[in-house]
Amino acid sequence: MINVKHIILDILTKHILVLFILILTIICAYSKTIIKDAEIENLLYEYSSDLHEIGLGAASQNIFIVSDSSINAFVTSKGDIYINSGLIYHADKPNEVKSIIAHEIGHIINNHHITRMIEYENFQKKQNIAQIIGIGAGLTGMLTESDTLSNVGAGITFGGSDFARRDYLQHSRVQEYEADMSAISMMDSLGQSSVGLLEILEKIKNAQQIYTDEINPLELTHELPKDRIDFLRNKISSQRFYKAEDSAELIHKHNLARAKIIGYLGLPNKFEDGTIYSNYSIAISYYQRGRYELSKSIMIDLINEFEYAYFYEFLAQINYEINEYELALENLNMAMSLYSQPELEFSILHAKILTAIGGNKNILDSISLLAPHKDRTLKNVRVYWQLSKAYFQLNNIPMADLNVAQYYAILGKKDRAQSFASRAKNGLTPYSSEWLMADDIQNIN
Numbered sequence: 001m002i003n004v005k006h007i008i009l010d011i012l013t014k015h016i017l018v019l020f021i022l023i024l025t026i027i028c029a030y031s032k033t034i035i036k037d038a039e040i041e042n043l044l045y046e047y048s049s050d051l052h053e054i055g056l057g058a059a060s061q062n063i064f065i066v067s068d069s070s071i072n073a074f075v076t077s078k079g080d081i082y083i084n085s086g087l088i089y090h091a092d093k094p095n096e097v098k099s100i101i102a103h104e105i106g107h108i109i110n111n112h113h114i115t116r117m118i119e120y121e122n123f124q125k126k127q128n129i130a131q132i133i134g135i136g137a138g139l140t141g142m143l144t145e146s147d148t149l150s151n152v153g154a155g156i157t158f159g160g161s162d163f164a165r166r167d168y169l170q171h172s173r174v175q176e177y178e179a180d181m182s183a184i185s186m187m188d189s190l191g192q193s194s195v196g197l198l199e200i201l202e203k204i205k206n207a208q209q210i211y212t213d214e215i216n217p218l219e220l221t222h223e224l225p226k227d228r229i230d231f232l233r234n235k236i237s238s239q240r241f242y243k244a245e246d247s248a249e250l251i252h253k254h255n256l257a258r259a260k261i262i263g264y265l266g267l268p269n270k271f272e273d274g275t276i277y278s279n280y281s282i283a284i285s286y287y288q289r290g291r292y293e294l295s296k297s298i299m300i301d302l303i304n305e306f307e308y309a310y311f312y313e314f315l316a317q318i319n320y321e322i323n324e325y326e327l328a329l330e331n332l333n334m335a336m337s338l339y340s341q342p343e344l345e346f347s348i349l350h351a352k353i354l355t356a357i358g359g360n361k362n363i364l365d366s367i368s369l370l371a372p373h374k375d376r377t378l379k380n381v382r383v384y385w386q387l388s389k390a391y392f393q394l395n396n397i398p399m400a401d402l403n404v405a406q407y408y409a410i411l412g413k414k415d416r417a418q419s420f421a422s423r424a425k426n427g428l429t430p431y432s433s434e435w436l437m438a439d440d441i442q443n444i445n
Contacts, residue, residue, distance in 0.1 A: 033066065033067040033068070034064050034065065034066060034067070034378075035065040035066070035067050035085060035264075036065075036345075036379075036382065037065070037260065037345075038310070038313070038343055038344070038345035038346070039256065039257060039260060039310040039313075040065055040088070040257045040260060040261070041063070041065070042343075043253050043254065043257050044063050044065070044083060044097070044101070045063070046250075046253070047094060047097055047098040047101055048061070048063060048081075048098070048101045048105075050190055051098070051101060051102050051105050051186055051190070052105065054186055054189055054190065055102075055105045055106070055108070055109050055182070055186050056105065056108060056109065061079060061080070061081060061105070061108075062078075062079075062080040062081065062378075062379065063080075063081045063082075063083060063101075064080060064081070064082050064083070064378075065082075065083055065084075065085055065088075066082050066083065066084045066085065067085055067265065068084040068085060068086055069084070069085065069086040069089065069265070069267065070084055070086045070207075071084065071086050071087050071090050071200060071203055071204050071207060072084045072086070072087060072204075073087055073100050073101070073103075073104050074104065075104045075105075075107045075108055075112075079108050081101065081104045081105070083097070083100075083101070085261050085265060087100060087200070088254075088257055088258060088261055089258055089261050089262065089265075089267055089270075090200075090203055091196070091200065091254070091258075092199075093196065093246050093251060093254065094196075094246045094250045094251060094253075094254045095192065095193060095195065095196035095245075095246050096196035096197075096199050096200050097196070097254070098187075098192070098196060099183060099187060099194050099195070099196035099197035099200065100196070100197065100200055102182070102183035102184075102186050102187055102194070102197070103179050103180060103182075103183040103197060104179070105182070105183070105186065106178065106179035106180065106181070106182030106183045106186070107175065107179045109182050110175065110178045110179065110182060112175045112178070112179065176228070180197065180228075180232060183197055184197070184235060184236060184239065187239075187241075188239055188240060188241060191241050191244060192241055192244050193236070193239060193241050193242050193243065193244045193245075194232075194236045194239060195236055195242065197232065197236070198229065198232050198233055198236055201228065201229055201232065202229060205226070205229065255271070255277045256276075256277060256280060256308075256310070258270065258277070259271065259277040259278070259280040259281040259284075260280065260281070260284060262281040262284075262285075263280065263281035263282065263283065263284025263285045263287075263288070264284055264288065266285065266288075269281060276302060276305060276306060279298055279301070279302055280298075280302060280311075282298060283295045283298035283299050283302070283314070284314070286298070287314075287317075287318060287321075292318050292321050292322050293322075295318055296315065296318045296319075296322075299311060299314055299315040299318065300315065303315065307334075307338065308338070309335045309336075309338035309339040310335070311335075312331045312332070312334040312335035312338065313331075313332065313335040313345070313346065313349065315331045316328045316329075316330075316331035316332040316335060316349060316353075317349060319331060320349070320352065320353055320356065323356075325353055325356055325357050328349075328353050329350075329353055332346060332349060332350055332353070344373055344379075344380060344383075347369045347370060347373065348370070348382055348383065348386055350366070350369055351366035351367075351369045351370050351386050351390065352366075352386060354366040354369075355386075355389060355390050355393055358393070360394065363390050363393050363394055364394075366386075366390050367387060367390050367391070370383045370386060370387055370390075374387075374406075376406065376409075376410060377410070378410060378411075381407060381410045381411060384403045384404070384406045384407040384410070385403070385404070385407050387399075387403040388400045388401075388403035388404045388407065391403060397427060398423075398424045398425075398426070398427030398428045398434075399424070399428075399434065401420045401421075401423045401424035401427070401438075402420070402421070402424040402428070402434055402437065402438050404420045405417045405418075405419075405420035405421040405424055405438060405441045406437075406441065408420065409421075409441050409444065414444055417441050417444065418441060418442050418444065421438040421439070421441035421442040422438075422442050424438040425438045425439060425442065
């Protein structure tokens with residue numbers, strides 16, 4: 001059974017949506033708690049963009065952050081990469097996260113995210129499976145058939161033929177080797193070390209303590225952790241760029257992301273008291289507990305020390321919470337001036353502030369801000385929820401219902417989506433583009 005270790009917060013009282021950290025329940029083979037945060041997502045994009053380019057010939061790939069304190073990452077059958085918040089939290093340097101992303105891209109390069117599905121189907125023909133949870137090709141692979149399966153992205157409870165089990169696990173063991181080799185090759189091509197992959201695997205080994213003399217290597221999806229680590233240590237130490245180090249700027253961004261995760265998830269602090277990182281996590285922690293003035297005071301001090309787009313963004317969020325809408329707009333504008341690229345989360349916050357101020361012009365402006373982001377993907381699902389609130393403020397209930405329907409359709413909640421779509425159709429002009437969209441949702445199979 002998957003050991004998700006969710007930290008479930010009451011969205012209404014904790015205002016998670018307002019912090020730009022969105023908790024979504026994704027229902028596929030099992031549910032995941034996904035964190036949506038611009039600062040962390042953009043850092044992961046910075047880590048992964050050149051890897052995607054060199055490995056897949058694409059500028060980017062969907063990367064989602066899973067609210068789970070365990071160290072793990074995996075890729076699904078769709079080629080989407082999931083990174084546990086615990087991986088970022090426990091990674092002492094950027095190279096550790098980047099090496100793991102390289103490993104996951106290695107799974108995609110070698111088509112493991114597709115072949116894993118085929119192997120499951122073949123496995124089912126040979127053996128009765130009590131339970132399958134997840135179809136991701138994980139960072140660690142499956143470690144044993146015990147509870148350690150909980151953290152690997154593909155958990156299976158077995159029964160029946162050992163032959164079928166070992167046949168399946170042999171394939172998975174090979175896949176881990178191939179993904180490791182692809183990761184090392186990509187990192188070497190970029191002039192970077194792969195030592196982070198080794199360091200993370202050592203942390204996983206230490207955390208799970210699964211290596212004993214009694215474990216049969218044939219029961220594992222890859223070599224025993226010690227064997228795999230020893231092999232990788234020899235391989236990576238011979239890299240041309242084995243001793244390459246991360247830049248001070250990247251380490252700074254990495255630590256800010258870790259600080260945010262600490263504050264948001266209430267994890268033990270990893271930074272010295274009084275540092276910018278420690279204070280950032282404390283400010284977020286105060287915010288989470290509704291102590292906005294204390295959070296605001298810390299953020300003002302941090303901005304005086306270091307001007308940073310996401311500090312201004314967070315301060316604008318605090319202003320919004322305590323109805324300081326003009327200050328919120330002022331700080332948000334500062335954030336946007338410090339960040340060169342258009343940022344969805346900034347647009348959502350801007351729209352929320354305008355909607356809260358009220359008046360038809362402000363609300364229409366908020367709709368215009370969000371309209372370009374309506375792409376019907378999970379990454380942008382919050383846009384539809386905010387649009388529904390804006391249309392409701394305008395008393396345009398059919399359009400509010402349509403956007404709620406789109407929101408639930410993206411999340412895979414078919415019944416709710418169809419209910420709101422049916423309501424929307426009653427108030428929309430028959431056969432208009434909006435009516436047809438509602439009709440499509442209503443007829444989802």
